[in-house]
Amino acid sequence: MxxxxxxxxxxxxxxxxxxxxxxxxxxxxxKADLWNEEKGEVxxxxxxxxxxxxxxxxxxxxxxxxxxxCGNIRALPFxxxxxxxxxxLSTIDHQAAYGAFLTEYHRxxxxxxxxxxxxxxxxxxxxxxxxxxxxxxxxxxKDFTQEVLRYFPDAKSHIFVDKEMAKAIWAGSVTNMxxxxxxxxxxxxxxxx
Numbered sequence: 001m002x003x004x005x006x007x008x009x010x011x012x013x014x015x016x017x018x019x020x021x022x023x024x025x026x027x028x029x030x031k032a033d034l035w036n037e038e039k040g041e042v043x044x045x046x047x048x049x050x051x052x053x054x055x056x057x058x059x060x061x062x063x064x065x066x067x068x069x070c071g072n073i074r075a076l077p078f079x080x081x082x083x084x085x086x087x088x089l090s091t092i093d094h095q096a097a098y099g100a101f102l103t104e105y106h107r108x109x110x111x112x113x114x115x116x117x118x119x120x121x122x123x124x125x126x127x128x129x130x131x132x133x134x135x136x137x138x139x140x141x142k143d144f145t146q147e148v149l150r151y152f153p154d155a156k157s158h159i160f161v162d163k164e165m166a167k168a169i170w171a172g173s174v175t176n177m178x179x180x181x182x183x184x185x186x187x188x189x190x191x192x193x
Contacts, residue, residue, distance in 0.1 A: 015089050015118055016046070018184060022114045023047050027084035030108060032073050032101075033091035034063035048085065051078075074100040078108045086115045090182065093119040099147055106151045109189040115152055118184045119144060141183065148185050155187025 023029055027048035034054040051067045053076065054060045060070040071077045074097060086105040092098050098119075105115055121141040148155050159181055 015116075015184070018186065019046055019085075019087055019089075019116055022116060022186060023085050028082065029085045029087060030076070030078070030083040030105075031087045031089075033089070034059050034065055034068060035091075036089075037063040037065040051083075053077075073104060076104045076108050080107050081110045081113075082108050084110055084113050086113065086117075088115075088117040088119075090118045090120065092117055093121075098144065102147060102151045106189055111189055111191045113189045114186065115155070115188065116184065116186050117148065118182055121181060121183050145183075145185075148187070152185070152187030152189065154190075155185045157183050157185045159183055 023046050025047040029046060029048045029050045031050055031052050032054075034052050034056075037052065038059045049067070050065075051069060052063070052065045053069050053071050053073060054063065055070070055072055057070045060068045069077065073091065074095075086109055088101065088105065092101045095101065102117075105117075109115065121144055145157065148157075
C-alpha cells in the first residue's frame with residue numbers, strides 16, 4: 001500500500017531548501033504564483049525582498065504573502081534587470097507557452113541573477129488534472145530542457161520527484177501519471193546578456 005504524500009510538505013522540505021541556497025538577504029526576489037500561500041500550506045519565508053506575482057485577482061487578495069502583485073507572468077509588470085532571483089516552483093507547467101515565461105524571467109533578472117524553475121515532465125505525453133479547473137501541462141523533458149538551456153545555458157537539473165513519488169503525491173486527483181516526474185533547474189542569467 002502506497003502512502004499519500006503531501007505535495008505542500010514536499011515543496012516545503014525540498015524546493016524551499018533549494019531556494020534558500022540561492023537567495024541572499026540583500027536579494028530582490030520574484031516568485032511566481034500564490035496558490036500555496038492562498039491555501040495556507042506553504043509559508044513563504046526566504047531571505048531578501050520577495051515580490052509575489054499571481055494572475056488570479058481573487059487568489060492575490062486571499063493569499064497570505066508580502067508584496068502581492070496581480071499580473072501576467074507572460075508580460076511581467078517590471079523593468080528589465082530588476083531581480084536577483086526568480087523562483088518558479090511548478091507554475092510554468094500550468095501553461096503551454098512556457099517559452100514566454102522563460103523569456104520574461106530572463107528579461108527581469110539582473111545579469112548574473114539566479115533562477116530556480118521546477119516543472120512536471122514526461123517522456124513525450126501531455127497530461128491533464130481532474131483536480132484543478134485549468135489544464136495541467138506536463139512537458140516533454142527533452143523539449144523543455146532545451147528551452148531552459150536556451151535562456152539559461154549554465155542551468156543544472158536534477159529529478160525532484162521520481163515517477164513513483166509522483167503517483168503517491170497525485171493519487172486520485174490526476175489522470176495518466178505513468179511516466180511523470182518533476183525536474184528542478186537552477187541556473188543564472190549570463191553577465192553579458
